[in-house]
Amino acid sequence: MLSPGHYQILTTLSRGGPCSRTDLARTLGVSKASISGLVRDLLNQNILCEQELVFGVGRPSVSLAVRADAASFIGVSLQQDPAVLVLTDLHGSVLARVEVPRAEDPDLCVESLVAAIDQLRAAGGASTERLSGVGVALPGFVSHDRHTCVASTALGWRNVDIGAALTERTGLPTWVENDANALILGEQLFGPLRGSPDFSMVFVSYGIGCAHIVNRRLLRGNAGGAGEISHAPIAIEGFGAAPCRCGNKGCLETVASLLAITNAARRAGLPEEIGPLAALAAKGQPDALALLHRAGSALGLATAQLIQMLDPSHVVVMLDPALHDSVFAHALRKEADSHILHREGPGTMVTFRDFAPENFASGAASLAARYFISGSDEL
Numbered sequence: 366m367l368s369p370g371h372y373q374i375l376t377t378l379s380r381g382g383p384c385s386r387t388d389l390a391r392t393l394g395v396s397k398a399s400i401s402g403l404v405r406d407l408l409n410q411n412i413l414c415e416q417e418l419v420f421g422v423g424r425p426s427v428s429l430a431v432r433a434d435a436a437s438f439i440g441v442s443l444q445q446d447p448a449v450l451v452l453t454d455l456h457g458s459v460l461a462r463v464e465v466p467r468a469e470d471p472d473l474c475v476e477s478l479v480a481a482i483d484q485l486r487a488a489g490g491a492s493t494e495r496l497s498g499v500g501v502a503l504p505g506f507v508s509h510d511r512h513t514c515v516a517s518t519a520l521g522w523r524n525v526d527i528g529a530a531l532t533e534r535t536g537l538p539t540w541v542e543n544d545a546n547a548l549i550l551g552e553q554l555f556g557p558l559r560g561s562p563d564f565s566m567v568f569v570s571y572g573i574g575c576a577h578i579v580n581r582r583l584l585r586g587n588a589g590g591a592g593e594i595s596h597a598p599i600a601i602e603g604f605g606a607a608p609c610r611c612g613n614k615g616c617l618e619t620v621a622s623l624l625a626i627t628n629a630a631r632r633a634g635l636p637e638e639i640g641p642l643a644a645l646a647a648k649g650q651p652d653a654l655a656l657l658h659r660a661g662s663a664l665g666l667a668t669a670q671l672i673q674m675l676d677p678s679h680v681v682v683m684l685d686p687a688l689h690d691s692v693f694a695h696a697l698r699k700e701a702d703s704h705i706l707h708r709e710g711p712g713t714m715v716t717f718r719d720f721a722p723e724n725f726a727s728g729a730a731s732l733a734a735r736y737f738i739s740g741s742d743e744l
Contacts, residue, residue, distance in 0.1 A: 370395075370403045372740040375412070378431050379738050381560060383416055385426035404429060411435060431455055436497040436737050437489065439482055439537070440730030442722060443467055443503040443520065444544040445571070448478070449722050452485045453730040454492065455737070457555030461488040462723065471525045479534045498733030499531055499539040502547035502725045504572070506589050511540040511732065515589070518610070540732040544725050545574030545592055546583055548683070551728030553578055554735060558679055565677045567594070567668065568720055569684040571624040573617055577675055584675075594671060595622070599663045621664040623685070629656050640687040647691065654692055661693035665700025672705055672713045680713055683720035 367375075373393055378384065384392075390400040407413040412435040416428040433456040442449045446467035452460045465481045468474040486493045505517025512528035514520070531539040542550065549566040558564050565577045573595035577584040584591045595618040596611045607625075609616035619625050627637040633652045636642045646653040668680055688694055694717060701715060735741075 367740065368403075369740070370399070371407060372738070374400070374403055374407065375431060375738045378413070378429065379554065379559070383428040383430040385428055387426055389429070431738075433458065434492065434495070436495045436734070437492050438497055438730040438733040438737075439485055439499045440547075440726040440728065440733075441478055441481075441499065441501045442544070442547075442725035442729055443474075443501065444725045445722050448481075449726045450478070450481045450485055451723060451726040451730060452489045452492065453727060453734070455734060457551065457727060457731065457734075459723070459727060460492050461485050462726075463488070467520075469521050471522060471527065471530070474520075475527065475530045475534060478531060482531075482535055482537075496537065497737050499535065499537045500547065500729035500732030500734075501527060501531070501539065501541045502544045502729035502732075503527075503541065504544050507541050507543050507546075509585070509589070511542055514541060538733070538736070540736070542729065542732055543576075543589065544728075545576040546585070547728035547732060548574070548725055549576035549578060549728070550583060550735065551724070551731035552681065553581075554731045554738075555727070558681065561678050563675070563677045564679040564681065565592075565671055565675060566681045566683065567664070568724075569621065569623060569664070569682065569688075570720065570722075571622060573622050573664070575671065577671075577677065579675065594667045597667060597670070599666060617663055617667050621660040621667075626656065626660050629660075639685045643687040643691045643693070646693075657688075657691060657693040658696045661691075661696030662700045664693075665697035666704060668697065668701040668715065669704035672701065676708075677713055678711075680715045681718055682715065683718045683724065686719050689717045689719075 374389060377392055386400050386404055390397040413429050414432045416430050433454040435455050438453050440451045447464040448467040449464055451462045454460060463481050463484050465477045468477050503514055503517055504519040506515040508515055512526055514522045514525045514527055516523050528539040528541045552566060553559055562581045563579055567575045575592040575594045577592055596616045598615045599617050599620055607619040608614050609619045630637050630642050635653055642653055646657050698715060
């Protein structure tokens, strides 16, 4: 059983990386004797390990780090069909992976996921001896206690307590989160921006998702819908107002999502796959250039709006690797930069990262990892 002091140490090391006992005592404002006792407990439980010597003023000190094999977690992504499940360690590394058809009937979905979790347990071998929990990422609204899918248009669910159902069947505590929120929480815990108190993340898939970390905490909003830029209206001259699945017209998703891009490519007689389409644009094919420029500009305008409102240090845009150095990315940067009121000091950095369905499952696993590290859903 871990105490608040143990959790403070784990949280500090997870946020900032390895450090010495002296640095931990200074950061947490407690005596070195107290830190030494708590660290000894965590070393004895094989949760922490001692690493290289840290040289500075006085005697060298030993650096402490969280062990990757201290615990393992299962992450489930229902963001697309098939569903993706991963087994990760405490550093976020994927140890095993399975896919199963995504059933829309809640009972059938639980049955399928339980069978897949059993597969992961078998594939993980010794790494599952310290299996500590399950996280589920899904498209839709989730209750504040992270147990129930309140509503999901993609799944056709309303008030489905999938967390309780999986806990009952697997014996593992289970947490549920919106897919975009799970993605950014995984970035905050395991990614290169884990030390940043304010950043935003946008993913471009068949839909568009967005989430924000503000003052180190997930920005959920009044009803859990903060970050829904995919259904923000985009009014750029010449864009038109195509109908959206939400019932409105002219939403960002109808212009800049992969589904919108592939539909527009098909209508224009162009390749529907992103790689060949981007290659055509790179060669100067006018229709391919115009299509990707239009989509990138729309997302750039939406990115500028979120930067103006939240002033994050970074905006991470996750998208298909073929789009990283394409007219889509260049138009996104140009449109965002031209609509931002520039301030003194460092501006927001827009960076691109590869997108894969597995990212949602890894983010879901981080939901369970957060509870192991901090004893709550906050770090």
